[in-house]
Amino acid sequence: MSYETVIGLEVHVELGTRTKIFCGCEVAFGAAPNSRVCPVCLGSPGVLPVLNEQALALGIRAALALNCQVRRSSKFDRKNYFYPDSPKAYQISQYDEPIGEHGHIDIVVDGQTRRIGITRVHLEEDAGKLTHSPFGDTSSVDLNRVGVPLIEIVSEPDIRTPEEARLYLEELKAIMQYCEVSECKMEEGSLRCDANISLRPVGASALGTKTEIKNMNSFRNVLRGLEYEQQRQADLLRSGEVIVQQTLRFDDATAKTIVMRSKEDAHDYRYFPDPDLPRIELSESYIAQRLAEIPELPANIRARFEQDYGLPAYDAGVLTASKALSMFFDQTARLVKDPKAASNWIMGDLLAYLKEDGKEIEGLTMQPKQLAGLIGLIDDGTISTKIAKTVLRDMVSSGRDAPTIIAEQGLVQISDEGELRAIAQRVIAANPKSVADYMAGKEKAIGSLVGQVMKETKGKANPQVVNRLMAELLSSK
Amino acid sequence: MDFYGGIKRLQEGLASGEWTASDLVGHSLATIETYDAQVKAFLRLDGEGASSKVARVGNNGCAPETYESHETVHPTRSPLAGIPYALKDNLCVTGMETTCASQILRGYIPPYSATVVERLERSGGVLMGKLNLDEFAMGSSTENSSYFVTRNPWDLSRVPGGSSGGSAAAVAAGMVPYTLGSDTGGSIRQPAAFCGVVGLKPTYGLVSRYGLVAFASSLDQVGPLTHSVEDAATVLQVIAGFDERDSTSVKVDIPDYTAALTGDIRGLRVGIPMEYFDTGMEEGVRRSVEQAIATLRELGAQIKEISLPMTRYALSAYYLIAPAEASSNLARYDGVRYGYRATDPANLLDMYKKTRSEGFGPEVKRRILIGTYALSSGYYDAYYKRAQQVRTLIARDFAAAFAEVDVIVSPTTPTTAFAIGEKTDPLTMYLNDIYTIPVNLAGLPAISVPCGLVDGLPVGLQMIGRSFDESTLLKTAHAYEQAAGFSSLRPTLVKEVR
Numbered sequence: 001m002s003y004e005t006v007i008g009l010e011v012h013v014e015l016g017t018r019t020k021i022f023c024g025c026e027v028a029f030g031a032a033p034n035s036r037v038c039p040v041c042l043g044s045p046g047v048l049p050v051l052n053e054q055a056l057a058l059g060i061r062a063a064l065a066l067n068c069q070v071r072r073s074s075k076f077d078r079k080n081y082f083y084p085d086s087p088k089a090y091q092i093s094q095y096d097e098p099i100g101e102h103g104h105i106d107i108v109v110d111g112q113t114r115r116i117g118i119t120r121v122h123l124e125e126d127a128g129k130l131t132h133s134p135f136g137d138t139s140s141v142d143l144n145r146v147g148v149p150l151i152e153i154v155s156e157p158d159i160r161t162p163e164e165a166r167l168y169l170e171e172l173k174a175i176m177q178y179c180e181v182s183e184c185k186m187e188e189g190s191l192r193c194d195a196n197i198s199l200r201p202v203g204a205s206a207l208g209t210k211t212e213i214k215n216m217n218s219f220r221n222v223l224r225g226l227e228y229e230q231q232r233q234a235d236l237l238r239s240g241e242v243i244v245q246q247t248l249r250f251d252d253a254t255a256k257t258i259v260m261r262s263k264e265d266a267h268d269y270r271y272f273p274d275p276d277l278p279r280i281e282l283s284e285s286y287i288a289q290r291l292a293e294i295p296e297l298p299a300n301i302r303a304r305f306e307q308d309y310g311l312p313a314y315d316a317g318v319l320t321a322s323k324a325l326s327m328f329f330d331q332t333a334r335l336v337k338d339p340k341a342a343s344n345w346i347m348g349d350l351l352a353y354l355k356e357d358g359k360e361i362e363g364l365t366m367q368p369k370q371l372a373g374l375i376g377l378i379d380d381g382t383i384s385t386k387i388a389k390t391v392l393r394d395m396v397s398s399g400r401d402a403p404t405i406i407a408e409q410g411l412v413q414i415s416d417e418g419e420l421r422a423i424a425q426r427v428i429a430a431n432p433k434s435v436a437d438y439m440a441g442k443e444k445a446i447g448s449l450v451g452q453v454m455k456e457t458k459g460k461a462n463p464q465v466v467n468r469l470m471a472e473l474l475s476s477k
Numbered sequence: 478m479d480f481y482g483g484i485k486r487l488q489e490g491l492a493s494g495e496w497t498a499s500d501l502v503g504h505s506l507a508t509i510e511t512y513d514a515q516v517k518a519f520l521r522l523d524g525e526g527a528s529s530k531v532a533r534v535g536n537n538g539c540a541p542e543t544y545e546s547h548e549t550v551h552p553t554r555s556p557l558a559g560i561p562y563a564l565k566d567n568l569c570v571t572g573m574e575t576t577c578a579s580q581i582l583r584g585y586i587p588p589y590s591a592t593v594v595e596r597l598e599r600s601g602g603v604l605m606g607k608l609n610l611d612e613f614a615m616g617s618s619t620e621n622s623s624y625f626v627t628r629n630p631w632d633l634s635r636v637p638g639g640s641s642g643g644s645a646a647a648v649a650a651g652m653v654p655y656t657l658g659s660d661t662g663g664s665i666r667q668p669a670a671f672c673g674v675v676g677l678k679p680t681y682g683l684v685s686r687y688g689l690v691a692f693a694s695s696l697d698q699v700g701p702l703t704h705s706v707e708d709a710a711t712v713l714q715v716i717a718g719f720d721e722r723d724s725t726s727v728k729v730d731i732p733d734y735t736a737a738l739t740g741d742i743r744g745l746r747v748g749i750p751m752e753y754f755d756t757g758m759e760e761g762v763r764r765s766v767e768q769a770i771a772t773l774r775e776l777g778a779q780i781k782e783i784s785l786p787m788t789r790y791a792l793s794a795y796y797l798i799a800p801a802e803a804s805s806n807l808a809r810y811d812g813v814r815y816g817y818r819a820t821d822p823a824n825l826l827d828m829y830k831k832t833r834s835e836g837f838g839p840e841v842k843r844r845i846l847i848g849t850y851a852l853s854s855g856y857y858d859a860y861y862k863r864a865q866q867v868r869t870l871i872a873r874d875f876a877a878a879f880a881e882v883d884v885i886v887s888p889t890t891p892t893t894a895f896a897i898g899e900k901t902d903p904l905t906m907y908l909n910d911i912y913t914i915p916v917n918l919a920g921l922p923a924i925s926v927p928c929g930l931v932d933g934l935p936v937g938l939q940m941i942g943r944s945f946d947e948s949t950l951l952k953t954a955h956a957y958e959q960a961a962g963f964s965s966l967r968p969t970l971v972k973e974v975r
Contacts, residue, residue, distance in 0.1 A: 039588050043814075045575070046567075046688045047687070047688075048723050048725075050722060078805050084825070087813075087814060089805075270805070270849065270853060270854070270857075272861060275694035
């Protein structure tokens with residue numbers, strides 16, 4: 001029997017606020033343990049939470065960017081559980097009235113657009129971090145992360161393959177980054193993903209028994225974890241066994257899922273409205289402001305790049321990997337004759353040089369109009385493509401204009417036919433063997449002769465002109 | 478000199494040089510020395526802290542430092558500068574042990590001060606120490622303190638009421654001119670009634686809860702216990718007002734409360750809720766309250782019978798909502814970060830179980846269990862949610878009544894102070910708060926003022942006001958107090974020693 005896979009993702013995204021969600025402590029990754037805490041986030045007796053307005057604004061912005069309906073009125077609830085990572089023994093979250101509901105993300109799978117529903121987006125506070133001694137005798141608690149604002153984004157069970165799950169995550173991450181809601185650094189935990197996965201016979205409508213996988217801390221591991229679990233469940237079903245509903249942990253080293261707890265151990269979180277926090281009441285204009293903060297999103301930009309600039313889908317995908325990169329390309333493309341040329345320069349040489357320098361596109365001093373200027377100099381024959389690479393290398397490091405570099409290093413292309421003809425004749429005279437080869441029908445030998453001309457001119461000769469002249473001179477022999 | 482004459486008299490003495498702030502601290506310490514071995518109101522005394530505070534505020538209570546810092550709060554010299562006070566031990570003070578009378582918080586030193594404490598400190602108040610209470614403010618007799626029982630200065634064999642029993646007894650015995658307590662279901666008003674002092678529970682949201690160790694967050698409110706209504710108004714003036722650290726505190730203009738104390742309540746409409754007089758009230762309490770109503774009529778108030786039909790459900794609703802919130806609020810006492818931790822636990826779960834089993838007393842455990850049950854999956858709708866709906870109906874009852882009257886009057890408690898050890902059944906104990914609980918559920922302000930003595934024990938008269946209309950409430954209470962002459966009563970104990 002063949003099975004269909006059903007996947008739903010629960011993604012936690014850390015909001016990029018300066019301070020925590022219910023107190024004034026600064027949010028900082030990698031700070032010394034328990035150095036970013038105060039009585040409020042430590043849950044000292046008698047303290048009270050006060051909602052960080054920026055966290056609310058970013059949460060609403062994210063919900064809107066994910067096409068959610070935003071509630072005019074919502075509330076915070078307490079999720080009660082005992083664990084040392086939770087100093088109040090409850091997490092302030094949202095239970096039955098999340099800020100956003102009924103959203104979706106579109107992903108493109110094999111050229112087809114698939115719409116993945118988003119059940120809900122809600123605000124909550126993060127918990128602390130526990131470190132267990134390898135000897136099993138002590139556990140240390142770091143509460144710096146307690147109270148860091150999060151949104152939890154719950155998808156509908158609309159995802160059908162592990163690859164779709166990866167695409168959904170990539171798109172979600174891009175949207176959050178474009179909106180400046182979060183940096184979404186999975187390695188720092190500012191984006192975390194849990195997955196629910198079940199299998200059912202193809203054609204069945206009822207869902208099979210699901211398992212939940214936690215601790216997949218990279219996009220690659222999400223893919224690996226889901227692929228492993230998909231196979232594990234399929235094997236069990238094919239051998240006539242049943243799936244047990246349980247929570248699993250993905251183990252990076254063995255690439256397997258390991259049982260954390262079964263359904264019988266499920267908590268009763270005893271949710272109830274947090275009496276310390278008033279309801280969140282939003283005006284239409286407040287929501288409209290958040291909507292206005294959302295920039296053009298990557299899906300739209302990709303479509304526009306393909307339509308307006310005639311880029312292949314691949315280029316559009318690479319160039320929208322980040323907001324800064326897409327803006328850099330967009331501005332460059334507007335200033336050049338051939339946007340594809342701009343795409344090639346950016347995807348190829350520019351990204352390579354940035355990598356060499358260990359820089360991000362955000363840290364680039366060179367402006368789009370400078371790159372467009374360089375491409376213009378190639379177009380009008382002032383410099384060769386080869387020379388342009390050298391010039392661009394300098395521009396990325398120094399931020400100087402192309403003409404300055406070209407003038408300083410004397411890199412202007414030689415297109416003067418008289419000058420080039422004289423050099424070509426010298427080269428022909430000095431290389432009788434190559435000439436003889438060419439005459440004998442080895443057409444490739446012309447390349448060696450042209451190369452000699454380029455060498456003589458230190459690469460500045462216009463290669464098209466040299467090619468033409470060389471062909472003329474040889475054929476007239 | 479003593480503290481029964483009120484805060485204003487003490488200030489006059491400071492201003493005229495009749496006595497100094499040091500004298501006031503000295504008198505407070507001497508009175509505590511004389512009576513507290515019997516009364517046992519104080520959990521912790523801080524004579525040294527009080528002396529150093531006096532050094533800072535100056536002997537006339539208005540050193541430049543106090544005066545200046547106070548200007549930001551009130552334009553004139555603070556009426557509380559140089560005046561001793563004490564706090565219920567569920568209010569946090571930086572560096573001063575705060576236990577909530579629980580073993581689980583033994584040795585806990587807060588890293589910050591409650592907003593109300595900051596305000597009193599900035600006003601030049603002189604903190605004498607921390608007062609006993611029922612553990613985590615759960616109780617009506619202060620017998621639930623895990624340290625010791627506080628006794629009623631009117632009769633040492635009787636309870637002072639609770640949970641702010643230490644706060645009421647300390648004022649009644651003349652140890653400090655005023656104290657702060659907290660009131661979740663009557664915990665300021667009931668002990669005030671039992672000890673013959675004035676106790677004010679402000680409107681929910683008027684006084685910041687930041688730094689008050691939470692029992693039931695949607696019901697808790699901090700308020701003063703004093704010898705007179707005027708003193709209550711004076712203290713309220715300083716502690717009331719919006720606090721950005723408490724999201725449930727409300728931005729309202731704070732009027733001049735003492736200016737409202739005109740003594741004139743002619744034409745004021747006073748409502749008498751029939752339902753409150755139907756229950757098992759002691760005959761002496763009934764007579765005293767009826768007498769008080771007659772006094773109000775003589776003062777020119779219009780007396781009207783009103784109905785608060787939902788009152789009968791108040792106790793049931795309260796004993797679901799308050800324990801539910803408490804079960805969550807008290808979950809943080811797990812032995813991980815501060816306070817008591819059980820020794821040699823086998824594992825994490827064992828540490829939680831042992832710590833909480835050993836650290837909490839029986840009444841606190843009972844309420845945590847009730848509350849946990851009420852919030853459990855499958856029971857939430859039937860209990861917690863339904864109780865919240867009842868709460869809405871109770872608030873509507875009051876709203877309808879306040880369309881017809883300005884103030885509602887009732888007894889504070891059905892009986893006078895009962896004997897220590899008398900009430901062994903929790904339900905009987907809970908019934909003691911039957912008149913005070915509906916007020917917390919509706920978030921309204923209410924005050925208890927002494928209205929007579931029955932068999933040598935004080936009776937309390939409860940007055941309930943409109944939301945944020947403390948002025949009318951205080952005006953009525955003050956007019957009654959002036960006419961009735963039951964304020965500033967010295968308890969039997971104090972008279973005996975004299």
